[in-house]
Amino acid sequence: MPVDPTKVTAIDMHVHAEVSCHDPEDPVMAQYFDAASAYFKADRKRPTIPETIAYYRQQNIAFCLFTVDCESGIGAKRISNYEVAELAANDSDIVIPFASIDPRKGKYGAREARDLIENYGVKGFKFHGIMQDCHPADRVAYPIYEVIAEYGLPAIFHTGHSGMGTGMRGGGGVRLKYGQPILVDDVAVDFPDMKIILAHPSWPWTDESLSMALHKENVFIDLSGWSPKYFPKQIIQYANSQLKHKMLFGSDWPLIRPEKWMEAAREAGFREEILPLLMKDNASRLLELS
Structure with missing residues (x-):
């Protein structure tokens, strides 16, 4: 059954699947995991997808789950989108499967995207231009x-x-x-029917994301990757006012735990009436769960 927003406390828009149930950890990706763990001061051990699902079920938080396909960009073997989708299907009341396809796979990647949507219930996609070594508006990605x-x-x-x-x-x-967020602006213009979520507070280009979300009806912001206690002040200002329906809760699991993010958010300066929008209601509308 699909996620019922009335039965969960929150919807986390940004959860990574970083360990395959079938394949060992890729040695190239392992170097980046080492660096990221040191940067975030987080546990180096990556949870499996079933462990992630169990954790979120215990917290009663629904979540979007994805890997990052950067096979061309850094030469690391990806976790299969099909593995993510198939495991998510077993817990569809709490897991919303997203997919990631290296933009440089072009038309072949578009074939995979269509198959994942039509036959495996994938509900969204994740792109990481930095790790994929690709400008977000590079025409190679347009078929996808x-x-x-x-x-x-x-x-x-x-x-x-x-x-x-x-x-x-x-x-x-x-x-x-x-x-840089403004690089996605061309994508927002060229694909007005695609809902675009700019992940993270976008530092050091925070104001670009805020401007885009104000300007483009199809642009949203997920606030993952940072504890809210460290947010630039303008994030709080716009979440409390003009962008109250455009901001989304995201943790960046496993590097940041969702309950820690939510605890910090309650002390960050968001108005009380804004928190339900941020934690669940905005995501529910964007994902068409309600």
Whole structure:
């Protein structure tokens, strides 16, 4: 059965699947996990997908689950989108499957996107230009976007700084420029039927995300990847006012735990009446759960 928003306390828009049930951890990706764990001061051990589902069920939080396909960008073998979707299907009352397809897979990637939507119940997509080493508006990705837009599904785009590669030699080859939110603006214009979610507070380009969410009807912001106690002040200001229906709760599990994020959010300065929108109601509407 699909997620019933009335039966969960929150909807986490940003949860990573980083361990396959079938394949060992990729040695290339392991280097980035080492760096990210050090940056976030988080446990290096990555939970399996079943462990993640059990944790969120215990917390009574629904969540969007995805991996990141960066096979071309950094040469790391991805976790299969089909594995994510099949495991999510067993717990569809709490898990919302998203997929990630390397933009450079172009038309072949578009075939996979359509199959995942039509036959495996995938409800959205995740792109990470920094790790995929690809400008978000590179035309190579447009066949994939066309499929997403055709079905009116959301796509999450990483924005801002990245813990992936932080501290590694040469940043692990990761180019932060592809995390600049305004690079996604062309995508928002060219695909007005695709719901675009700018992930994270987008530092050091926070104001670009806020501007885009104000300007574009189809652009939203998920506030994952940072504890709310560290948010730039303008995030709180706009969440409490003009963007109260555009902001979404996201944790960035497993590097940030959802209950810790929610606890910090209650002390961050959000108005009391804004918290239900942020934690669940906005995501429920965006995902068409209600």
